[in-house]
Amino acid sequence: MCPLLSDLKARAPGLWKKPWLRRLLWVLAVPLLGLAAFLLYVRLGSYPLERLEYRGSPSLRISDRHGVLLREFSGDASRFHRWIPLSEISGTTRAVFLFSEDRAFYSHGGVNHLSLLRAMFKNLWARSVVSGASTVTMQLARMVYPRPRTLTSKFKEMVEAYRMERALSKEEILEQYLNRLPFY
Numbered sequence: 129m130c131p132l133l134s135d136l137k138a139r140a141p142g143l144w145k146k147p148w149l150r151r152l153l154w155v156l157a158v159p160l161l162g163l164a165a166f167l168l169y170v171r172l173g174s175y176p177l178e179r180l181e182y183r184g185s186p187s188l189r190i191s192d193r194h195g196v197l198l199r200e201f202s203g204d205a206s207r208f209h210r211w212i213p214l215s216e217i218s219g220t221t222r223a224v225f226l227f228s229e230d231r232a233f234y235s236h237g238g239v240n241h242l243s244l245l246r247a248m249f250k251n252l253w254a255r256s257v258v259s260g261a262s263t264v265t266m267q268l269a270r271m272v273y274p275r276p277r278t279l280t281s282k283f284k285e286m287v288e289a290y291r292m293e294r295a296l297s298k299e300e301i302l303e304q305y306l307n308r309l310p311f312y
Contacts, residue, residue, distance in 0.1 A: 175291035179272050180304055182211060214303035222302060225309075230264040234298055238265040238289035265289040268305045 188201040189210070214222075226233050232240050240263050247261035262270070262285070269288035275281040292301065 170287050170290045173287070173291055175288065175295040177295060180296075182307070211307050214299055214306070217303075217306060222306070225306065226264070226302075229267070233264050233302070236263060238291075238293035239263060239286050263289060264305050265292055265301055268292065268301060268308065271305075271308045 189197060190199045190201075191197050230240070232243075240261065243261040243263070247259040250259040251257050266285045266289045269285045269292060270281075273288070275284065296304075
């Protein structure tokens, strides 16, 4: 037996026999072990970067000999699309999207825990979904691998967001997000 544990038992012999204390320890230990297992699962896996390769066909662009665009035809699903590097997207556009979607984008590791708690309490209070908590990285995970909107899917998005944050820079994530976002 561990010397520290036997020392604690010697100091308070009747304390460990109380059922309420054992229940309290289980109530505290089980969630902590679950959290530790979840974090270990996230850390051991890596994000499959081949998922981020864009598979849609770009718009067909016809230009004259001077490079002036004459006509553009839509690609897949009657959508116009051209991949734009982040360096060509204005800082104002980036700031507007981050301000409206994820103000803490540069300060979290893929999941904003405070937003999750806020949304959870608001949704429980309203007894319906009235607030979301998906970060830009979680939204990108859902765009790359669409799933039904369930609690299980949200946990999978969180795992993918953590792994994506470890595999890519914030700029690469933002470029992927802005280029995959549907502008209808």
